[in-house]
Amino acid sequence: MPINIRRATVADLITMQHTNLTNLPENYTFKFYLYHLLTWPHISFVATTIDPVDSSDNLLFVNGEPASENILKEKINKIAKENPLFKPENNDQLLELINANAKMDSQYINKNEKIVGYVLAKLNDDEEPNPDSDINPAQTGHVTSLSVMRTYRKLGIAEKLMLQSLKALRDTHNAKDVILHVRESNGAAFHLYKNKLDFEILTVEKGYYMDKEDAYKMKKDLSAYDSEDEDFEDNLLI
Ligand SMILES: CC(C)(COP(=O)(O)OP(=O)(O)OC[C@H]1O[C@@H](n2cnc3c(N)ncnc32)[C@H](O)[C@@H]1OP(=O)(O)O)[C@@H](O)C(=O)NCCC(=O)NCCS
Numbered sequence: 001m002p003i004n005i006r007r008a009t010v011a012d013l014i015t016m017q018h019t020n021l022t023n024l025p026e027n028y029t030f031k032f033y034l035y036h037l038l039t040w041p042h043i044s045f046v047a048t049t050i051d052p053v054d055s056s057d058n059l060l061f062v063n064g065e066p067a068s069e070n071i072l073k074e075k076i077n078k079i080a081k082e083n084p085l086f087k088p089e090n091n092d093q094l095l096e097l098i099n100a101n102a103k104m105d106s107q108y109i110n111k112n113e114k115i116v117g118y119v120l121a122k123l124n125d126d127e128e129p130n131p132d133s134d135i136n137p138a139q140t141g142h143v144t145s146l147s148v149m150r151t152y153r154k155l156g157i158a159e160k161l162m163l164q165s166l167k168a169l170r171d172t173h174n175a176k177d178v179i180l181h182v183r184e185s186n187g188a189a190f191h192l193y194k195n196k197l198d199f200e201i202l203t204v205e206k207g208y209y210m211d212k213e214d215a216y217k218m219k220k221d222l223s224a225y226d227s228e229d230e231d232f233e234d235n236l237l238i
Contacts, residue, residue: 001049003152005160007168008044008118010037015109016046016118023147026209036122036144042172043141045164047117047148047157048109107149117148119161123173141169141178141222146189153188159196166197170222177222181208181215193218 008016013033021027036044107114122144127137143165148157169175179202182189193199199218208215 003116003155003157004048005045005157005164006048007042008037008046008120010034012046012109012115012118013037015107015115016120018106019115019118019147019149020120020145022149024145025211026145028145033120036120039125040122040173043121043165043168045119045161045168046115047152047161048113048115049152050112050114116152117157117161118146119143119158119165120145121165121169121178123169123175124179136176139174139176141166141173141175143178143180158189158192162192162197166220166222167225170225175222177219179217179219181205181217183209184214184216190216193220198224 013030017028017030017033105114107116109115120143122142124137124140124142127140143162146158146161148161166178169178180193180199182193184190184204194201197220199220202217202219205215205217207213208217
């Protein structure tokens with residue numbers, strides 16, 4: 001299951017919105033996604049994969065070798081049971097079914113590419129400068145939303161998406177720091193931000209979310225993300 005991380009495009013937005021609706025209670029209008037990409041096209045990323053349509057990685061193969069006739073029959077029977085309207089009798093029909101299933105999967109942006117995660121980021125353009133704070137909103141990035149589809153979690157995808165976005169914020173906009181909000185109860189995301197990406201807690205914002213749960217407002221200094229840093233460059237690879 002190869003995973004590719006690339007810059008998000010306008011063509012990805014409907015599927016990114018679907019991913020968001022599936023994974024998070026904080027949802028946004030399509031206009032809001034579009035605003036991000038049209039205003040800051042360099043800093044939002046998607047993670048994509050090509051399974052299961054790619055024939056090198058599909059049900060016809062076992063450990064890279066063509067499946068034996070018996071194994072193939074077993075697989076065909078299993079799929080046929082789950083799809084009573086279509087009973088494939090040979091490889092071609094099976095492939096057709098796999099492709100048909102892919103088309104029905106709303107994570108697909110085209111026949112061979114499906115979105116499994118995204119990070120949506122912006123510059124902090126809606127905050128007034130605060131004389132008591134050393135944060136300059138115009139040079140501060142803001143991670144609006146991050147999510148990875150359930151079956152693709154714990155593979156390092158969110159970390160890589162975040163790293164790409166942080167690096168792009170630094171490289172493209174010369175952002176000095178980046179902020180985000182996370183629910184107090186979201187242990188997975190908090191662990192990622194605090195322990196893997198070295199964000200620090202700035203404040204606890206009481207009742208920040210619609211359901212009144214508190215948020216940690218977290219910040220990361222981006223000066224550590226020097227594009228010459230080889231460890232960092234290696235870390236971007238998935
Ligand atoms: C939070 C989320 C984006 C993490 O995505 P992911 O691709 O699974 O994260 P990664 O694989 O990059 O994992 C990064 C670290 O978090 C840890 N982690 C991920 N999910 C975890 C979980 N459910 N419980 C505990 N730790 C978890 C990983 O183990 C890894 O740490 P490690 O290297 O020390 O083991 C994903 O769970 C998700 O989409 N959740 C729903 C949406 C959401 O909460 N978004 C964040 C809103 S602020």
